[in-house]
Amino acid sequence: MGQDVKLETHAWPGSYGERAKPRMGFFTDTSVCIGCKACEVACKEWNQLPSRFGSHPPEFTGKSYDNTIDLGADAWRHVAFIEQKVPARVTDGASLLEAAARGEAVDGGVASYQEGDGFRWLMASDVCKHCTDAACLDVCPTGALFRTEFGTVVVQEDVCNGCGYCVSACPFGVIDQREEDGRVWKCTLCYDRLKDDMEPACAHACPTNSIQFGELGDLRERAEHRLAHLQQSGQHQAQLYLADEDDGIGGAGAFFLLLDEPEVYGLPPDPVDTTRDLGSIWAAAGAAAVALGAGLAAAVFGGER
Numbered sequence: 485m486g487q488d489v490k491l492e493t494h495a496w497p498g499s500y501g502e503r504a505k506p507r508m509g510f511f512t513d514t515s516v517c518i519g520c521k522a523c524e525v526a527c528k529e530w531n532q533l534p535s536r537f538g539s540h541p542p543e544f545t546g547k548s549y550d551n552t553i554d555l556g557a558d559a560w561r562h563v564a565f566i567e568q569k570v571p572a573r574v575t576d577g578a579s580l581l582e583a584a585a586r587g588e589a590v591d592g593g594v595a596s597y598q599e600g601d602g603f604r605w606l607m608a609s610d611v612c613k614h615c616t617d618a619a620c621l622d623v624c625p626t627g628a629l630f631r632t633e634f635g636t637v638v639v640q641e642d643v644c645n646g647c648g649y650c651v652s653a654c655p656f657g658v659i660d661q662r663e664e665d666g667r668v669w670k671c672t673l674c675y676d677r678l679k680d681d682m683e684p685a686c687a688h689a690c691p692t693n694s695i696q697f698g699e700l701g702d703l704r705e706r707a708e709h710r711l712a713h714l715q716q717s718g719q720h721q722a723q724l725y726l727a728d729e730d731d732g733i734g735g736a737g738a739f740f741l742l743l744d745e746p747e748v749y750g751l752p753p754d755p756v757d758t759t760r761d762l763g764s765i766w767a768a769a770g771a772a773a774v775a776l777g778a779g780l781a782a783a784v785f786g787g788e789r
Contacts (some may be wrong), residue, residue, distance in 0.1 A: 493616050493734075495631035507635030508678060509737035510687065510695060511703035512609055513710060514749075515722070517694040519563055519607040524552060526689035527561040530674065534558050554750075555610060557660040557669040561686050564749055566606040608749050609686070609695055612637070612658045612671035613726055614737030617757040620650035620659055628668075635700070636673040636737055644668055655733065655755040673737070700737060707741055719743060725751065732756030 497504030527533065535558070545551050548565040555562045614636045621629050621637060628643040629650060639659075646666030650659050659668050674684035682688075687697035696703060704727050714722040721744050726736035732755050746753045 493618070493631060493635060495621070496633070496635040499631070500633045503633055505633045505635075505678075506699045507701075507737065508673065508698065509614060509636075509700040509703055509739070510611060510673070510684075510697055511707050512611070512738070512740045513694050513696065513707075514606065514608040514740060514742055515710075515714060515719070516692045517563070517607040517609060518692055519549065519565055519605065520691060521552075521563050522689040522691060523609050523686035523695055524559070524561045524563055526685040527671075528559075530677075530685035531560065531672075533560065555612070555658050555660070555670075557662040560611065560669070560671040562610045564606075564608050564610060566608075566744075566748055568604050568606060568744075568748075606743055606748065608740065608742070609690075610749075610751075611686070611738050612673075613656055613733070613739075614671075614673060615757070616729065616734030616736065618733075619653040619655065619758040622757075622759040623649040623653045625649065632675055632678075634673070634675070634678050636675065636678075638672045638675050639668055639670055641667050641669065653758050655752060655758055671738075704739070707739070711741060714741070714743075721745070726755075 493507075496507065545553060548567055550563070550565040552559050552562045618629075618631075618637050621631065625647060626643050626645050628640045628645070630638060630640065632638055644667040646661065646668070648661060648666070648668070650668055651661060659670050661668050674682070674686075677684060683697045687695045696706070707724055707727055711722055711724055723742055723745075724739065725742050725746055726733070726739040729735040734757070740751075742749060742751075
């Protein structure tokens with residue numbers, strides 16, 4: 485495992501002592517995702533998540549093949565489908581024949597859904613990020629959210645009071661409340677399976693190994709090698725997302741290899757722990773209150789003279 489990778493969180497491993505396990509996580513390599521949604525199905529089946537449609541028949545969203553749209557209380561995995569038009573030019577290394585083929589495809593509106601023929605699919609399986617600096621944990625008043633011995637973040641639905649503080653605190657909009665009772669739900673990284681030495685259901689079901697599960701340090705090292713290979717192969721926009729411990733959330737337990745900018749996938753480009761500046765904000769507010777009180781006192785007692 486990469487020894488130079490910082491993995492510690494506020495509550496892990498210190499609060500577990502000898503019972504702490506290696507920090508586990510996900511590395512999602514979107515370059516090999518085929519959009520099969522096996523991860524979505526496996527997640528729903530294992531966690532017994534209700535259908536978003538309930539008793540109503542499914543409705544097509546009109547947004548490609550993506551009818552899940554986003555993560556939510558009943559969708560802990562979401563496979564995004566992004567369709568991109570490939571420019572019909574030779575400056576990106578395409579031969580004249582390839583550029584001509586692209587031009588005909590683009591001009592004629594023909595899509596073969598293969599990169600190099602006018603359009604390409606960008607597919608990515610999104611999930612809770614299990615942040616190192618997790619704002620949802622910091623704002624939860626009941627302890628319903630806690631850090632496990634594996635360094636992951638889990639919701640105890642029987643302790644949740646439905647206040648919704650964590651919903652607004654999450655910089656990714658991952659946590660969601662169910663309309664029926666207001667309690668929040670999200671990915672647990674299959675905590676029950678981890679305790680039995682089993683990999684999460686989504687990673688187990690993924691046919692292309694796009695979703696890789698393991699010790700976080702090992703995953704980050706593997707991701708660096710994969711990124712270098714893709715960039716050498718011409719995927720110059722390929723990048724790792726949330727693998728940097730110096731980012732606004734201290735790195736994530738679930739990180740990604742993307743083929744384009746995060747915004748293209750509907751991800752925030754520079755996420756920040758929303759509680760990071762609370763200390764300085766309260767300190768400034770306290771200082772202002774003291775200054776205001778001193779000013780009022782001076783005005784009152786000074787006026788009596």
